[in-house]
Amino acid sequence: MQVQEFMVPYNKKKLYVRQSDLRIPDSVQETVSGNIINYQTIRVGAFVNWPDSRPCLAVNMYLLANAHEWTGETPVTYASELSELVRYCHGKLKSFSDLTDGDIFALIEHLTSEINPRSGMRKRNNNTACEILNRSLSFLMWYQENLHRGLIPLIGEEKSGPAILVSQKKNDRGNLYWTHRYAPEPNSTDPKLPIDLSIIEAIDASIEYLSILENHPEPEMRPFKRNPEFFDSLLSYHYARRRFMIWIMQRTGLRPAEMVGLSLIDNKDVLRKNVLVIPTMKRRKLLPPPRTFAITPKDSRVVMRYFAARGAWIAACAANDPGFAPSGAMFLGVAPGSCGAPISKGGLDRDFRTLCTHAGHRDSEACFSMFRHRFITWEVLSHIRVWEAEKGRPASEQDYRSILEKVRIKTGHADAMSLWHYIDLAQDLAGVWVNVERASARLHAADHLKVDLEELRHDLRSGNVPHMAAEQIMSLVLGRLEGIIGDARAAGLG
Structure with a gap:
């Protein structure tokens, strides 16, 4: 019997569901009066199903077992990435224990060649394909340690003679990860610029x-x-x-x-x-x-x-x-x-x-991150300009460290040094963003006026305010402009 490559239309059905504030049994404490069950609360989690709607127990166990180490939406991201491996196994009628090197090759081929029917272009770039592959290999490592019962190792390095041959590499941050010899070459990851x-x-x-x-x-x-x-x-x-x-x-x-x-x-x-x-x-x-x-x-x-x-x-x-x-x-x-x-x-x-x-x-x-890049770049440049104006000399490397620490408090970064590349980016844009201290105050004033005017336009269109004559509208706008000019003069910008 010939088996179809995939049993359900690919990408027609999301296989995971986000969960919040999950309360699960964690341990049992024996006492004289009886057993006490201690529970663990997982703020964000995810459950994964097979395409035929059956729970994928192995993946769900993996997500629950490691949830305490992850933060934010990480469990949901990992559930999304592992969905591709789940789809593949379901389409091939294979359990995770049955996977081989050839299956990993076929999965990589699919990840790097799948076409988005709407755009007619590749659905994902090489970096995304590598992320899905690395998460799948990490899961299979966990699966081997906790659930695999085969005589032959499921996954590992060459010396163990596994069905899936992998090797370890170190990323730019010094963290080790598992990869496969068929993994695609990653695309260039040049940092995104601030949103225009x-x-x-x-x-x-x-x-x-x-x-x-x-x-x-x-x-x-x-x-x-x-x-x-x-x-x-x-x-x-x-x-x-x-x-x-x-x-x-x-x-x-x-x-x-x-x-x-x-x-x-x-x-x-x-x-x-x-x-x-x-x-x-x-x-x-x-x-x-x-x-x-x-x-x-x-x-x-x-x-x-x-x-x-x-x-x-x-x-x-x-x-x-x-x-x-x-x-x-x-x-x-x-x-x-x-x-x-x-x-x-x-x-x-x-x-x-x-x-x-x-x-x-x-x-x-x-994208959202480009807004964050814009904000951080502007903050770094503003602090540099203010510091240099006060000290009357260019900032040194030690000065930059102090500046980045001030920015870190606003952005919520754990380490100010992770912001260092914004020093170069800010300086590259310094020729565009001149007179930052003055421009920054004016920018905020203009932003507030823009917000006020857009809200007024929206209210007029939607009928949320009584009909206003053109003269009344102009009076309102001029009044707000006078307020902004007054604020600017009070700040010494006039």
Whole structure:
């Protein structure tokens, strides 16, 4: 009987589900009065199924066994990567113990040649294929140590005579990893540049366009046909969430996982304290340590404006669903079935990708990390310029270390030296970003005016404010401009 290469259409079905706050038995303590079961709580986890919907027990055991060593969305990322190995084994009707060198070769061939039907281009580059391969080999090593019962070693180096021959290499950070001789050559990993202002403006235009009811196709509105008022509330909140997402990325350079982890309770006093409390990811800790990020009173009002839009969305969800339970997350979902629930990092990624695609930009031109690069580069350059202006001489290597430590506190990096390459990047851009201290203050002032004007335009279009005559609108704009000019003069920039 001839077996099809894959038993289900490839990539038609996601094999993993994200889980949060998993409580699992960890150990048993014997006492005089009986046994006490101790539980472990996993903040973020994932469960993987075979394509026929059966649980993939081996992969799930691997994810649970190592979850305490991982932080943030790492378990979900690894579940996604291991899905490719699970699909392959299911399509070939093989267990993990049956895999051979030839299977690894076939898997690599698929990873490096699969075509995206929408774009007609390769679905993944060599770097992504290598990441999936390395995760698969790491899992198979764990599987061999814990579950494999064959007489012949499943995987290992040549001296052990395994079915799958691998070798160890060391990456740029000095960490060892397993690789295969058929692994593709990695692509160049030149650091991404800061996102360009023109791209940000194009994304802003997409946010405005998608906030207008008439610009949405009928199938998208169909689930809300009997409740058009709720769809209007959805559009209003989606607009506010998208605007706030872009604003906070520009203003703080936080990681996407940190954005998802922002807590309403932790930031309820933002208007009084002028501080954002941000969870710091990328640390080997069960609970991400919070860091405080100082903002201006005008920044605080931007945050409060988003809180008001979020509160209106919560009220709309409660009115639409009597059993609705409000969430403490700052960013909420809008998709049918998850309205008002905390949005996942994947949900924010997809929403941002929707905006970029609508704006006509690809992954290489716009991604979350490029906002972070823009923020860090600007911070490093600003601190260098301020330091040199105060000291009257160029900064030395030791001075750079002090500067990077100040930036590290804002960005949440564990080691200031990991920011060193931003020194070179900032200096490369110094000819473009001149008079940084003056320009920075003016930039923030202009950003606030831009936000105010876009909010006013949105309110006028949506009917959220009474009709205003042209003279009234001009008076409002001029009033806000006078306020910004006054702020600039007070700061000695006039």
